[in-house]
Amino acid sequence: MSEDKLPESHGSAGQHEVATHGDPFADPGLPAHEPRRTDIDERAAKRAERQVSLMFVVSMLATVGFIASYVAIDADKIVYIFPLGHVSALNFALGLTLGVALFCIGAGAVHWARTLMSDHELPAERHPIEADDEVRADVIEQFKTGAAESGFGRRKMIRNTLIGSMALVPLSGVVLLRDLGPLPEDKLQHTGWDLATPEHPLPLVNMNTNKPMKAEDIVVGSLTFAKPEGLEEDDEFFQQQIAKDALMLVRIAPENIKDKDSAELGFEGILAYSKICTHVGCPISLYEQQTHHALCPCHQSTFDLADGARVIFGPAGHPLPQLKITTNEEGFLVATGDFAEPVGPSFWERS
Amino acid sequence: MSAANSATRGASKPASTREKPANKAEAVADWADGRLGIYSLAKANLRKIFPDHWSFMLGEICLYTFIIIILTGVYLTLFFNPSMGEVVYHGSYAPLNGIRMSEAYASTMDISFDVRGGLLIRQIHHWAAIVFVAAMLVHMMRVFFTGAFRKPREVNWIFGFLLLFLGMFDGFMGYSLPDDLLSGTGVRFMEGAVLAVPLVGTYLQFFLFGGQFPGTEIIPRFFTIHILLIPGVMVGLLVAHLILVFYHKHTQWAGPGKTEKNVVGMPLMPVYMAKAGGFFFLVFGIISAMAAIATVNPIWAYGPYRPDQVSTDAQPDWYMGFSEGLIRIMPGWEIRAWGHTLNMGVFVPLMVFPLVLAVIAVYPFIESWVSGDKREHHILDRPRNAPVRTGLGAAWISLYLVLLIGGGNDLIATHLHLSINDITYFVRVAFFVLPVITFVITKRWCLGLQRRDREKVLHGRETGVIKRLPHGEFVEIHAQLPQDKLHKLTAHEQPLPMELPAEVDENGVAAKTGVLTKTRAKLSRGFYGEGSQIAKPTAEEHHEITSGHGHH
């Protein structure tokens, strides 16, 4: 882009540089300094001085108060303070005393600067950031000499291989990160329910009572949470397991179930869906009885549990996976296999 | 002292022409100067001039909150245990007694309830972080709307942008460390987002978490990144940022005696030192008081994280709210082909998120390319005198706010009794429409203000005094503005838009104009063309009106 095509400015360029006589817009220059009250009135100055010192004294007192609160107030003492409600007395006292101690130092210093220190405005010159042409030429000359002595420009093979090796060497750093974690393999495709087989079905255990459940325990319109039998809270991998296994049981009057395949997977209207949202994996917890809609509190994906957990609103991309359940000979609800598809957020390898 | 003495005593010493120090302090300074060269260093800087304007405090707030965060952060690391190993809680907070939780959560509980003052420091740390990000954002807006990012300060704009970006992420990680129910939900969100990356997402997730979600690695890893990696980079950037501020010297508003070649203000010592130093204590004091009064992130109310549980007001800190908004308003598109799933519903927001930020990061380069202006600028633009820039900034803020509404749609729904679905539909539309509307309104507003300035310059200020003319007409007396005001209102430049080169050159040969040049000319017309500025009054116009033949 050549310089002559660059835009220029309206109005005379030198407008505010040369104060031509009779130019009403010319820069009148720095205004004269106007003295403050404290500059001319010795009593006002004395008062300001006392005010500043007072603030510093208040700060000292507040620090003493801070230490006293630390020693005197028990950590578990709760007090009622309007309008904050019930708060920790220690936190309240420490915070306020510290706040006052710091604030008063600041207020004192600022007040001092504003009233007593000189408020003469001074101009200082700026120098252009760019070097002048002589320096520029000199530096470029020196660089050229250096470059020529290295033969960097002449020996192209050295240059290119150097660039290549420099570009590749950071890869070692990336490779070293490999052992941060195991490979995904097919771990995301399975849950803890894959221990279940038609021969050895796995009972569903109520999340709250920790007991196996019978079909009649679940009333129409209710939502119950379950986990596979054998998964205990103090197991080493409990968190990781429950992040995939968590189950949500609803019972819907069979005539209200719209999706026939979904009804088949359930037992007498009891449907077992993954509790983990297929969006980014929050647990779903809000259920509306009349509409059979389940809502994820994180980004409001809404699933119609009566219709195969189809997504009817929100950012989730596919329905909640459903677990096939039935009852065993004692009448307890059991699963006979894993979910047909992976639970939780979707990922590249998910088919 | 010894240095001073020996200088006079030692026979083999080179003769020093320096005067004897007048007192102990000078002697110490002399000693240090001999080793560190402090006199030459201080010469340029002791009385360095800083211009004063309230908005310059915004940057200071950023600096001071950052210092507060580091101070309190060091304290917290002394007590915090960044481990996901499980323990059963037996602390002084009775409601959680006997509950299983990670050591990270348990030690945060201890900091909050058993370490005296621990809760206070935790609260100061969190509040300071919130103020830090807010101040950076507002500071950035100040720099944007006044054009302070122009040459020679573009690099510093980038540094500042990186600081904001890193600050946001470090905030997210710090917020995740206590491993409470709310923060765990945020980490789960991150896992879903990583999984949505095509091709390598699954691997990234396994390497990041050291296995399947949540595993036992993520908190310790976040800890290292939160306290070491990101703050380290940030300290470096911050120092560079400040060195450049020092080197470039502050910008200033146009006004009497202020030019592009000087900087007018108060000297570093003592006024600026006292004011800025005092301001640090003011900020620290206010944040301490906030920590005493307003509870932030009460993790005990949420409980420890369990992947199968969630609390209803699952909300990130506000500065992450716009990413949350993006993910909430995006329709759940999933593309499935050849046995693979591309999760557009998460991946698209994941890509738009940095884009929304990056657009503002490269803005200085866009503007200087459009204007073709290669000069240094130290006088600030009043926002009204750069209507397009101001409009763009306002549009960007409106986008941010819309997404914040999207991110908090559940809270808005419950508080204002609206349908959550309606809010989401509204945000989906507003995401595209509102920035445009905001841009148009802001630009017109600026032009209106420019018109008013012009009016003021030419006809003076309304005095409120009504005069009756001999023939019965009532007029309001206008008072001439003093010269410093006139200068202030007319000091800005008004760039002309770039002209396209002639279709044919002087020899009659058709000149080729590239697409890039054409775009640039078009943008330039948008920025500086007729509809984008009101011609400022000229001295002749002013003269004509004030010479007595005018209408008042």
Ligand code: FES
């Ligand atoms: S995780 Fe459920 S909607 Fe996002």
